[in-house]
Amino acid sequence: MSTFTRRGAMALMGATAATPFIARTARAQTPINVGALRFTSHAPSFIAAERGYFADAGLDVNFEFFQAAQPMAIAIASGDADYGVTAVTGGLISLAQKGAAKVIGGGLSEEPGIDGQKILASNDAYEAGLTDPSKLDGKTYGITQAGSSFHYMGSKIAQAEGAEVSFKPLQKVPAVIGAIKTGQIDAWSIVPHIAKPLANAGAVKIIGDVSDYLPNYQVTTVFTSADNAANKREQTAAFLEAFSRGAADFNAALVDNTADEAERDAIIELIAGYVYPDRSVEEARPSIVNGAMRINANAALNRASVQDQLDWFKSEGLVGGDVAYDTLVDESYVDVIS
Known part of the structure; x- marks a missing residue:
C-alpha cells in the first residue's frame, strides 16, 4: 500500500x-x-x-x-x-x-416527497429570462471546482435541457454564494438549507429542483x-x-x-x-x-x-x-x- x-x-x-x-x-x-x-x-x-x-x-x-x-x-x-x-x-x-x-x-x-437541492438563478439572470432550467442555454453556472458535485449536477441538468452552459470555478461555497448574489454567475445548485434562506432574503430565485433531473441522487x-x-x-x-x-x-x-x-x-x-x-x-x-x-x-x-x-x-x-x-x-x- x-x-x-x-x-x-x-x-x-x-x-x-x-x-x-x-x-x-x-x-x-x-x-x-x-x-x-x-x-x-x-x-x-x-x-x-x-x-x-x-x-x-x-x-x-x-x-x-x-x-x-x-x-x-x-x-x-x-x-x-x-x-x-x-x-x-x-x-x-x-x-x-x-x-x-x-x-x-x-x-x-434525494428522495421523492422530501424537499431537496434547489436550482438557483441570480436576480439579474432571472429578470433577463432565466425563470426555469430550460432557459439555461448560454448562461454561466457556478461551481467550486472542475470535477466537483456542483459540476456534475450542473452538467446533468444542462444536458437534460439541451443547454450549453459555461462553468465558473470559484473554489469555495461562500465564494459561489457571493457570486450569485452579485450576478457574477447566472445559476447554481445547492442544498436547501443554503438555497431557501438566500431565496427568502430576496438574494436569488429558486427556478427548479435537482431531483427532477437526478432522482434518488x-x-x-x-x-x-x-x-x-x-x-x-x-x-x-x-x-x-x-x-x-x-x-x-x-x-x-x-x-x-x-x-x-x-x-x-x-x-x-x-x-x-x-x-x-x-x-x-x-x-x-x-x-x-x-x-x-x-x-x-x-x-x-x-x-x-x-x-x-x-x-x-x-x-x-x-x-x-x-x-x-x-x-x-x-x-x-x-x-x-x-
Whole structure:
C-alpha cells in the first residue's frame, strides 16, 4: 500500500433497525479525525459526537472542517483526516484509482416527497429570462471546482435541457454564494438549507429542483483511506455504526418527524452549534429545518447513483476511463441500494 503526503495527494488529484456492520467497537478510545463541512447534511457526525455514540464505539473524534469537498479528499489521502462525508468528486475518484481512498457508505440522498437541492438563478439572470432550467442555454453556472458535485449536477441538468452552459470555478461555497448574489454567475445548485434562506432574503430565485433531473441522487458518501477500509475494519465499522446512530436521530427528528417536540428541539440546538455557530438557535432553526434531507439508514449506498456519477466523470475526461466501480467503492461494510 502506498503512503501519501498532503502534497502527494494534491499531485494525484491534479492528474485528474439491525445494523449490518462487522464490529461494534474499536479499541478503547481510538483517536480519529473526521472531515466535515458546516452543512446540515453533516449532522449525523455532530450528533454522534455530542451524544457519545462515537465514544460508545471506542472512538475519540476530532473534527477537521473544510469549505469544499475536494480538499477533504486530499486530507483523507494524506492522513490528516481518517473519515469524511462528502460528495463524489473527480479528485476522490482519482485518489481511489491511486489506492489512496475508498467510498464505504452512503450519506445524504434525494428522495421523492422530501424537499431537496434547489436550482438557483441570480436576480439579474432571472429578470433577463432565466425563470426555469430550460432557459439555461448560454448562461454561466457556478461551481467550486472542475470535477466537483456542483459540476456534475450542473452538467446533468444542462444536458437534460439541451443547454450549453459555461462553468465558473470559484473554489469555495461562500465564494459561489457571493457570486450569485452579485450576478457574477447566472445559476447554481445547492442544498436547501443554503438555497431557501438566500431565496427568502430576496438574494436569488429558486427556478427548479435537482431531483427532477437526478432522482434518488446519492448526494454524499462516507469515505476513508483505502488503508483504513482494508486494514482497520473494526475501527471503520465502529465509525459507521456511530454515524448511523446519529443519522437515525436526525431522520426521526427532522425528516420522518417521528420524534417528540423536545427531541426535535434538542437536535436543532445541537446542529446549530456546529453549522451556525455565529447565530442564535432561533435564528438558525429555519435553515436547519428547511435543509433536512434523508440520510440513508445504516449508511446504505445507492450503487446505481454512484455508478452514474463515475460514468459521467469518465465521459468528461475528468478521471481515467478505466476506473472501475470496485476501485472507488468497498461495499463490504453497508447494505447496497441497487
